Amino acid sequence: MEQPPRERGYDKTLIAAIFALLVTGLVILYSTSAYNGQVKFQDAFYYLKKQGFATILGIFCMYAVAHVDYHLWKKLAVPGYLVALVLSTLVLLVGNEYNGSKRWLSFGPLSFQPSEYAKVAVIVFLAYLVTRNIKKMGKLTSLFLVLVSILPIVGLVGTNNLSTAIIILGIAMILIFISSPKYMQFVWMCVLGAGMMGIFLALESYRLERIAIWKNPEKYEKGYQTLQGLYAIGSGGLFGRGFGASVQKLGFLPEAQNDMIFSIICEELGLVGTILILVLFLVIIWRFYVIASSCRDLFGTMLVSGTMAHLMIQLVLNVAVVTNSIPNTGITLPFISYGGTSVMFLLIEMGVVLSVSNLIK
Structure with missing residues (x-):
């Protein structure tokens, strides 16, 4: 008879890495956003205060979720996924537009991005789906049905x-790979996913334009942000210009506190400082791997693996975009880029992982 999981204690290394990254992120955000905040809102602390509030709220959410038995989320997986579908539909109908994209829903004075909630909902839903159908995951039809369910x-x-859609699809592919005993089926699923993504890109001309800008950013007006970001990275050198000494954030790099904040990190802290920050991410990912490997409960393993996939994909994509290794997809750097909804739901995911770490058999 299967014994219930026992409390082992929360992963202290993971907690320390998370808080170190949060504090580092807030300091970097202030350095990056102070100029824009002063110019646009006459308040150098404008972005820091909003991000700080979201971070504190997210820490409370992380604490609460960490104290909940993660098996509860299995019961809420389907309803949670349906809520994500409803919220994503509402965004298209009544969402608020910013910089040409409808991504926000407002409830009185509060606004948030349902796409960030959708990432969490998809991780829980896929973990539930894989756990329920684990004996059939060796069949191509089962893998196909799992993939179709999140389309x-x-x-x-x-x-x-588009960036969040890519992340969600990537999370699904990684969980399918982990759960499937046959590699060739995964290869076919990747081919199918790539084909679907190609069709999706071709449906809108602006998406194809991004590819052209990626190849030759200097030939397009919209390539300005990419070029300025590369200038910032190149000027940082080995040790950087020094904290707060960035030139590009002074109006040259548009919205430096958002998607392109990694380039300011490179400019101010140089290669050495950038590597140290990336090491913090690697420590978190390493602890995810240890927790997922130690958990004998499949649902818990899938939850942690999905969270690990989310963090890895988003981190790699952001760095790749900023360095112009891939076309610009408008993706944020986890825990560091400005975005209250993003940091709050990331911390909720951290709470789920800590809950799993506390109940390892």
Whole structure:
């Protein structure tokens, strides 16, 4: 008879790495956003205060979720996924537009991005689906059904937020790979996913334009942000210009506190400082791997693996975009880029992982 999981204690290394990254992120955000905040809102602390509030709220959420038995989320997986579909549909109908994209829903004075909630909902839903069908995961039809089940949310989110759609699809592919004993089936699923993504890109001309800008950013007006970001990275050198000494954040690099904040990190802290920050991410990912490997409960393993996939994909994509290794997809750097909804739901995911770490058999 299977014994219930026992409390082992929360992963202290993971907690320390998370808080170190949060504090580092807030300091970097202030350095990056102070100029824009002063110019636009006459308040150098404008972005820091909003991000700080979201971070504190997210820490409370992380604490609460960490104290909940993660098996509870199995019961809420399907309803949670349906809520994500409803919210993503509402964004298309009544969402608030910012910089040409409808990504926000407002409830009175509060606004948030449902796409960030969708990432969490998809991780829980896929963990539930894989656990329920684990004996059939060796069949191509089962893998196909799992992938098809998340296509509605991919389509809805991808209409105005291609980067999040890519992340959701990537999470699904990684969980399918982990759960499937046959590699060739995974290869076919990757080919199918790539084909679907190609069709999706071709549906809108602006998506194909991004590829052209990626190849030759200097030939297009929209390539300005990419070029300025590369200038910032190149000027940082080995040790950087020094904290707060960035030139590009002074109006040259548009919205430096958002998607392109990694380039300011490179400019101010140089290669050495950038590597140290990336090491913090690697420590978190390493602890995810240890927790997922130690958990004998499949649902818990899938939850941690999905969270690990999310963090890895988003980190790699952001760095790749900023360095112009891939076309610009408008993706944020986890825990560091400005975005209250993003940091709050990331911390909720951290709470789920800590809950699993506390109940390892």
